[in-house]
Amino acid sequence: MRRRRNLAASIGGWSARHRWAAILIWVAFVAAVTFAGSAVGTAKMKDYESQNGDSRKAGQILDGADFKEVASEVVLVQSKDGALTVSDPRFREAVAKVRDAVTATGQVEHVRTPYDAEPSPVTEDRHTTLLQFDMKGAAADADAKVRPVLDAVAAVQKSFPELRVEQAGGASAGKMIGEAIDKDFVRAEQLSLPITFGILLAAFGALLAALVPLALAMTAIVGATGLLGLTSHLLHVDDATPNLMLLIGLAVGVDYSLFYIRREREERAKGRDKRRAIEIAAATSGRAVLISGITVMVAMAGMFLTGNGIFMGFAEGTILVVLVAMIGSLTVLPALLSLIGDRIDARLVHGTVRLVTGGRVTWARKLGGRGGEGRVWNAMLTPVLRHPLVSALVAGGLLLALAAPAFSLRTGPQGFDDLQGDYAIAETFKRIDQAFPGGNEPAVVVLKAADVTAPQVTSAIDRFKERAFATGEANEPFGVEVNPDRTVARISVGLKGEGDAAEHAVRTLRDKVIPGTLAGVGEAHVTGHIAGSMDFNDQLGRSIPLVFGFVLLLAFLLLLTSFRSLVVAVKAILLNLLSVAAAYGVLVLVFQKGYGEGLLGFTSTGYITDWIPLFLFVILFGLSMDYHVFILSRVREAYDKGMRTEDAVAFGIRSTAGVVTSAALIMVAVFATFATLSLLTFMQMGVGLAAAILIDATIVRAVLLPATMKLLGDWNWYLPRWLGWLPQLSHGDDEDDRDDEDPTFRARHRIPAGV
Numbered sequence: 001m002r003r004r005r006n007l008a009a010s011i012g013g014w015s016a017r018h019r020w021a022a023i024l025i026w027v028a029f030v031a032a033v034t035f036a037g038s039a040v041g042t043a044k045m046k047d048y049e050s051q052n053g054d055s056r057k058a059g060q061i062l063d064g065a066d067f068k069e070v071a072s073e074v075v076l077v078q079s080k081d082g083a084l085t086v087s088d089p090r091f092r093e094a095v096a097k098v099r100d101a102v103t104a105t106g107q108v109e110h111v112r113t114p115y116d117a118e119p120s121p122v123t124e125d126r127h128t129t130l131l132q133f134d135m136k137g138a139a140a141d142a143d144a145k146v147r148p149v150l151d152a153v154a155a156v157q158k159s160f161p162e163l164r165v166e167q168a169g170g171a172s173a174g175k176m177i178g179e180a181i182d183k184d185f186v187r188a189e190q191l192s193l194p195i196t197f198g199i200l201l202a203a204f205g206a207l208l209a210a211l212v213p214l215a216l217a218m219t220a221i222v223g224a225t226g227l228l229g230l231t232s233h234l235l236h237v238d239d240a241t242p243n244l245m246l247l248i249g250l251a252v253g254v255d256y257s258l259f260y261i262r263r264e265r266e267e268r269a270k271g272r273d274k275r276r277a278i279e280i281a282a283a284t285s286g287r288a289v290l291i292s293g294i295t296v297m298v299a300m301a302g303m304f305l306t307g308n309g310i311f312m313g314f315a316e317g318t319i320l321v322v323l324v325a326m327i328g329s330l331t332v333l334p335a336l337l338s339l340i341g342d343r344i345d346a347r348l349v350h351g352t353v354r355l356v357t358g359g360r361v362t363w364a365r366k367l368g369g370r371g372g373e374g375r376v377w378n379a380m381l382t383p384v385l386r387h388p389l390v391s392a393l394v395a396g397g398l399l400l401a402l403a404a405p406a407f408s409l410r411t412g413p414q415g416f417d418d419l420q421g422d423y424a425i426a427e428t429f430k431r432i433d434q435a436f437p438g439g440n441e442p443a444v445v446v447l448k449a450a451d452v453t454a455p456q457v458t459s460a461i462d463r464f465k466e467r468a469f470a471t472g473e474a475n476e477p478f479g480v481e482v483n484p485d486r487t488v489a490r491i492s493v494g495l496k497g498e499g500d501a502a503e504h505a506v507r508t509l510r511d512k513v514i515p516g517t518l519a520g521v522g523e524a525h526v527t528g529h530i531a532g533s534m535d536f537n538d539q540l541g542r543s544i545p546l547v548f549g550f551v552l553l554l555a556f557l558l559l560l561t562s563f564r565s566l567v568v569a570v571k572a573i574l575l576n577l578l579s580v581a582a583a584y585g586v587l588v589l590v591f592q593k594g595y596g597e598g599l600l601g602f603t604s605t606g607y608i609t610d611w612i613p614l615f616l617f618v619i620l621f622g623l624s625m626d627y628h629v630f631i632l633s634r635v636r637e638a639y640d641k642g643m644r645t646e647d648a649v650a651f652g653i654r655s656t657a658g659v660v661t662s663a664a665l666i667m668v669a670v671f672a673t674f675a676t677l678s679l680l681t682f683m684q685m686g687v688g689l690a691a692a693i694l695i696d697a698t699i700v701r702a703v704l705l706p707a708t709m710k711l712l713g714d715w716n717w718y719l720p721r722w723l724g725w726l727p728q729l730s731h732g733d734d735e736d737d738r739d740d741e742d743p744t745f746r747a748r749h750r751i752p753a754g755v
Helices: 007-017 019-040 053-063 089-104 139-145 147-159 170-204 207-231 241-269 274-306 309-345 375-386 388-408 424-435 455-470 500-513 529-563 566-592 612-640 645-676 680-717 743-748
Strands: 072-079 108-112 128-135 163-169 354-357 360-363 443-448 474-482 488-495 523-527
Touching (some): 053 443, 053 529, 089 147, 089 163, 139 170, 241 612, 241 645, 274 309, 455 500, 529 566
Antiparallel strands (some): 354 360
16 A cells, blocks of 8 residues: 655655755745844843742842943952051052042943942951942943953052952953853854864765755754744843854754755665655655654753743744754755755765766765675674673663762852853952952842832831841842832842852841831842842742653654654653763763863862753753654664564664764764853853763664664564554655665565565
C-alpha cells in the first residue's frame, strides 16, 4: 500500500519544482519582516518586568512615579596603610582636590563630602570616606559623559600615592564594564561565523555546500530578529535576547541545513536524479527537521511558565528563530538545491573526488571510510553492538559519574565576582562594600501614599530608620527621595553582611520593621539587588516543577506520536535527562569546585549563577533532540523497509555519523566561544552548553543509544494496543522508490524476500 506523502515532502517537492517562486517568497519575507521590525523597533522590557514578587510590585510603583533617573557616582578615598584619617590635612586636601576636579568637568552636580553640612559617609575608624555626586542629565546617557570625570579622579590619585582615590558607580561601571562585555560579544560572534564555516567546509569539501547552510542560518536570524521587533511590543524582551537568538539560530539553522543537504547528496551519489534526490531528502531529513524543530520550540516554550520577564523574552526570541530556521530549511533550501544542482559540490577538498561522466555524478569514497561510514564511528559502533550490555553499563556509569557532582550544585546571584579579568572597578566596588556593608547593594523601600511629605508619613519614615538600625542588620547610607507629585518615596538603606545575612536583613525589614512603621501610612514594598534575587529564587523554585513537567510531557507526546513507540519516547526522555545531568556535573566540577580555573582563566565564586540551571535544561533538552530525532528517523526508516532492528540501528547510526559529528562540532564550537567572555555567568553558559552537546553526540548517541536499542530488539517499537489510534507517519519516501530495490542492499541488510 502506497504511503501518503508527509508534510515536509509536500513542501519540499513544491519548492523544488517552483524554485524561483520559493526563493523570492523567502527573500520577500525576510526583507518585509526586517523592514517592519526596524520601523517599529524592538520593545525592551522595563526594569520591573524582570522582577518577581514584592520587588516587582515596588518596581511597578517606581515606573509610574516619574522619578528623575540620575546616575549616582562615588569616589572612594581611603588611607592605604591606616596612617591618615579624614581629620588629617593631607586627607582633607585630597578630598578637596577630588571635589574641585570633578566639578571642573561640568558633568556632575550635588557633590557631597564628609566635611559638608550633610556629610557623606565615613567609616568608624575614620580611615575611609566616600565623596558622592550625581552625573548631570539622564541616567541613560551618563556612561557617555563619565570619561572626563574618570580621568579627573585618576589625575588626583597620582598626586596622593598614600591614599586610594578610586571612582565607582552606575555610569563608570556602564562605561568600563559595559564596553568590555560588548567587545566580548562582538568577538564571540565574529569567532562563531568563521569557525562554523570552517567546519562546514571540512564536512562537505565544497565551498557552496558550506556557504548555503551559513547563508540560510543568517537569513533566518535576520528574519527572526525582524519578527521580534513586532512581537516584542506584546511581550517585551531583555537586551540579551538578540545575542541568544544569534547563538541558537546559528546552531539550529546550520544543523537543519546540514541534515537536509547531506541526505540530498547521499541520494545523488546513489544515482538518483536531482529532483528525486530532493524529494527523498524532503521526505526523510525534512520530516526529521520538522519534528526536531517542533520539539525544540516546545522545550523553549517551557520558559513562559517561569513567570519571569527575562525567561519569557528568551522563550519568545528562541522560538521565533527556531521557527524561521525550520521554515527556511523546509522551503527555500530545497529550492536552492534545485537551482544549484551538482554545482554545490564544485570543488575538490581532502580526498573527496567529484567525477562527471555522461551527466551523472558519482563519488569516490571519503578517505578513511566506506560509503560515508567514518573509521572512528565504525570502530566505536562495532564493539558497542557486539557487547551491548557492557557498553551500556560503561557509558551509563560514566554519565552517572559525571552527573554525581550535580547533587552538590549551589546557586547564587550575579555579583562583583562575576566579572573576570583585570577590571580595577570591580576591586573598587569590593572595597566600598567592605568599608560600608550594603552600601553598594542597599535595600530600596518604596512607599506610596497620598502625600509622602505629610507629617505623619515623615514621622513614620523616621521611625522606620530608627527601628531598622536598631535591628543591627541595617546601617548607613540612608536616603529618602520623593517624586514630583509627592505620592511616592524611595527610601534606600544599607544592609549589613552579605549572602544569607543580607537576605535575613531583607526579611527583617519586610516582616518586622515595615509592618510596625510604614504599613500604617501607605503601601510599602522592598526591592533592590538582594531582595530581587530572593524574589527571583522564590519564583524559580515554584516554577521549576511546572517547567520540567511541561517540557518532559510534551516532548514525550511528540516523540510517541512521531515514532509510534512507547519505548522510544520514554528512552529519549531518559537519555536527554542523563545528558543534562552530566552537564550540570561538569558545571559543578569546573565552576563550583574550580577544576578549570587555570585552563579557562577565571576565579571560582563557589556557586553557579541562579538562572543558569533552568536555562540550560530548557535549551539543552530542545537542542539534543536534533540528533536523537535525526538518528531515530533514519533507524525507523530502515526498520520500516524490512531490516532487523539490530541492522537498522547499525545502518541508521553509520549513515548519520558524519552529519551528527559535523553538527555537534558546530554547536560545540559556537557555544565554546562564550567561554571566552568576561562575565563568569556567560562562561558557565558556554561551557555547560558545549559540554552537554559533546556528551550527547558522543557517549549518548554513539554508545548508549545503539547499545540499549540492540538490547531491547523489537521491544524498541512497542506500542500498547490502546494507543493504536495514533497516526501512522512515514519516515521514508514512497515505497515504490525504496533503496531496498537494490539486491545488494537487500542482501547486506538481510531484508526477507517479498518485503
